Amino acid sequence: MPQLNGGGGDDLGANDEMISFKDEGEQEEKISENVSAERDLDDVKSSLVNESENNSSSSDSEQAERRPQPRPDSESFEKTRDYFSEALRRQQDGGFFKSPHYPGYPFLMIPELTSPYLSNGSLSPSARTYLQMKWPLLDVPGTAALKDSRSPTPGHLSNKVPVVQHAHHVHPLTPLITYSNEHFPPGTPPAHLSPEILDPKTGIPRTPHPSELSPYYPLSPGAVGQIPHPLGWLVPQQGQPMYSIPPGGFRHPYPALAMNASMSSLVSSRFPPHMVPHHPHGLHQTGIPHPAIVSPAIKQEPNSDSVGSSAHSKSPGPVKKEEDKKPHIKKPLNAFMLYMKEMRAKVVAECTLKESAAINQILGRRWHSLSREEQAKYYELARKERQLHSQLYPGWSARDNYGKRKKRKRENKQDSAPEDFSSRSKKQCVQYLPSEKMCDSPASSHGSMLDSPATPSAALASPAAPAATHSEQAQPLSLTTKPEGRPHHPFPLPGKPSGSSSSSISLSIGTTSSHSTPLLSRPIPFTSLHPSMLSPPTSFHQAALNSHHALFQSQPLSLVTKSTD
DNA sequence: CTTCCTTTGAAGAAT
DNA sequence: ATTCTTCAAAGGAAG
Numbered sequence: 001m002p003q004l005n006g007g008g009g010d011d012l013g014a015n016d017e018m019i020s021f022k023d024e025g026e027q028e029e030k031i032s033e034n035v036s037a038e039r040d041l042d043d044v045k046s047s048l049v050n051e052s053e054n055n056s057s058s059s060d061s062e063q064a065e066r067r068p069q070p071r072p073d074s075e076s077f078e079k080t081r082d083y084f085s086e087a088l089r090r091q092q093d094g095g096f097f098k099s100p101h102y103p104g105y106p107f108l109m110i111p112e113l114t115s116p117y118l119s120n121g122s123l124s125p126s127a128r129t130y131l132q133m134k135w136p137l138l139d140v141p142g143t144a145a146l147k148d149s150r151s152p153t154p155g156h157l158s159n160k161v162p163v164v165q166h167a168h169h170v171h172p173l174t175p176l177i178t179y180s181n182e183h184f185p186p187g188t189p190p191a192h193l194s195p196e197i198l199d200p201k202t203g204i205p206r207t208p209h210p211s212e213l214s215p216y217y218p219l220s221p222g223a224v225g226q227i228p229h230p231l232g233w234l235v236p237q238q239g240q241p242m243y244s245i246p247p248g249g250f251r252h253p254y255p256a257l258a259m260n261a262s263m264s265s266l267v268s269s270r271f272p273p274h275m276v277p278h279h280p281h282g283l284h285q286t287g288i289p290h291p292a293i294v295s296p297a298i299k300q301e302p303n304s305d306s307v308g309s310s311a312h313s314k315s316p317g318p319v320k321k322e323e324d325k326k327p328h329i330k331k332p333l334n335a336f337m338l339y340m341k342e343m344r345a346k347v348v349a350e351c352t353l354k355e356s357a358a359i360n361q362i363l364g365r366r367w368h369s370l371s372r373e374e375q376a377k378y379y380e381l382a383r384k385e386r387q388l389h390s391q392l393y394p395g396w397s398a399r400d401n402y403g404k405r406k407k408r409k410r411e412n413k414q415d416s417a418p419e420d421f422s423s424r425s426k427k428q429c430v431q432y433l434p435s436e437k438m439c440d441s442p443a444s445s446h447g448s449m450l451d452s453p454a455t456p457s458a459a460l461a462s463p464a465a466p467a468a469t470h471s472e473q474a475q476p477l478s479l480t481t482k483p484e485g486r487p488h489h490p491f492p493l494p495g496k497p498s499g500s501s502s503s504s505i506s507l508s509i510g511t512t513s514s515h516s517t518p519l520l521s522r523p524i525p526f527t528s529l530h531p532s533m534l535s536p537p538t539s540f541h542q543a544a545l546n547s548h549h550a551l552f553q554s555q556p557l558s559l560v561t562k563s564t565d
Numbered sequence: 566c567t568t569c570c571t572t573t574g575a576a577g578a579a580t
Numbered sequence: 581a582t583t584c585t586t587c588a589a590a591g592g593a594a595g
Contacts, residue, residue, distance in 0.1 A: 331588045336573035340589060348591095356590040357571040364572040382574075398576045401587060405568095569594075579584070 328404060329396050332389035335378035336367055 333341065340363050347359050347366070367375070389396070 331575075331586095333588060334574035337588055340572075344590070353592095355570080355592045357569085357592080359590080360570085360572040362572090367573070379574090386575080398587070399578080402577080403586085405587065567595085570592095571590100574588090575586100577584100577586085580582080 329393050329400065331398055331401060332385040333382060335375065335382040336364075338381050338385070339363065339367055339370075339375075339378045 340360065343363055343366065344359060347362050348354060351359070351362065353359055353362075370378075
């Protein structure tokens with residue numbers, strides 16, 4: 001796994017990054033920095049020739065680099081504080097807390113000591129911040145603490161990803177854990193409590209292999225839903241449950257076995273009460289209507305019938321009946337979505353903009369400017385998310401949701417798009433971009449992506465994560481053409497190596513400038529070099545330095561082609 | 566009131 | 581095996 005070895009040249013996903021860079025460049029740089037792409041190109045070209053260390057500093061690049069580390073946002077801290085108090089209150093009540101900013105992510109993301117995220121094994125500042133934000137009450141232990149918590153051999157924990165436990169060995173959440181049947185009516189234990197899990201497809205009982213279990217989300221059916229996260233629904237953002245579960249409930253694949261109190265609590269916070277068969281309809285245990293219970297999906301598309309049913313029909317069992325009313329089970333959020341969720345508020349606060357489209361653009365840029373470590377964090381979260389989701393909804397398939405949304409602008413997208421797209425998209429471009437600029441300092445991509453491979457922990461942690469073996473990754477910028485198969489993502493992700501990407505490579509310095517159009521990065525395929533990449537050799541270089549990517553340094557130049565996606 | 570916009574990523578469908 | 585589509589969140593704008 002190239003990724004794992006920070007050493008050499010593995011840089012993963014450089015290509016992908018390229019893509020993003022490209023985008024950024026187009027939008028942002030074009031507009032805001034009239035700095036001239038041309039110049040950039042020239043620079044690039046020259047840099048190609050000699051890339052050694054130009055150290056000039058481009059303001060953009062600098063800013064971009066800074067981006068990753070969001071400035072201390074007093075506001076957010078304040079919020080956090082509020083949440084904290086709230087959480088505290090809740091805790092005193094016997095409830096437990098939930099992460100305010102990240103409603104969906106109850107679990108803790110703590111890099112393993114060996115995690116690629118941090119070479120030294122310590123929790124990065126950002127990670128700490130992250131944790132604190134997520135878990136205001138949780139004190140993030142230092143490395144030592146982490147070690148401690150891990151040492152006790154939490155059997156319930158995956159060997160891969162350590163879960164933070166309370167320093168005092170007593171998990172703060174422990175008391176809350178209800179891993180028992182008490183929540184279920186006596187005598188009628190839910191099928192899912194059975195130690196064995198029925199394979200949704202085959203119907204054959206199976207016992208989940210430990211490796212299958214998400215360290216973060218071992219589920220306890222009983223706990224799930226029964227212990228709604230107190231803050232979960234208090235938090236504004238929390239309005240909706242991440243996932244909804246059909247009233248009838250799914251068969252939970254994960255029996256007690258994996259259950260760890262903290263885990264179950266975490267999970268419970270993540271999944272709305274209505275998941276529980278007994279409180280299917282929106283009434284919180286307390287009798288208070290639980291916001292999370294109202295699944296937007298349900299609200300919007302009550303009748304999911306046709307499309308959605310397929311998945312469940314596969315699964316044997318009683319669940320079938322509920323297909324009719326089966327609530328819309330949403331897709332698990334991907335890394336970027338998770339990031340958006342967390343950062344949106346912040347961005348909104350910083351900007352005057354409120355339009356999501358604009359905010360999203362900003363977020364998209366910020367996303368690209370995130371350091372590898374930071375992104376890895378989200379990829380990991382997303383991975384867990386998917387894992388949990390699959391555990392919760394064994395038979396669910398993304399296809400189930402197809403057609404539930406109104407058809408989206410298909411035209412706009414690829415085919416016809418290029419042409420039409422001019423009118424609308426362009427316009428918007430104009431609209432949004434400027435504002436972005438206002439708020440968001442141009443994050444020209446910094447080399448974060450180019451950075452050393454924070455291996456997506458996925459690679460480490462999850463069996464699923466395929467090792468990225470692309471040479472390209474190793475060579476962030478390479479002139480060569482890219483083999484087609486490169487993983488679309490910098491972090492090869494677990495789920496599917498797929499990729500979308502193939503690249504048509506082309507080196508394209510020339511081409512780059514050509515596609516000026518695009519706002520729509522996706523629809524418009526292009527291969528290009530991102531101006532930002534180009535322009536700031538410095539930033540680039542810096543990035544390389546930051547990443548400690550030897551290879552990078554060794555290979556100064558290369559243009560990566562971008563895959564068009 | 567509904568859909569669009571916008572972002573990235575994942576997954577399924579289509580080729 | 582690769583490419584194309586759809587959906588996930590969010591909330592103002594537009595129809």
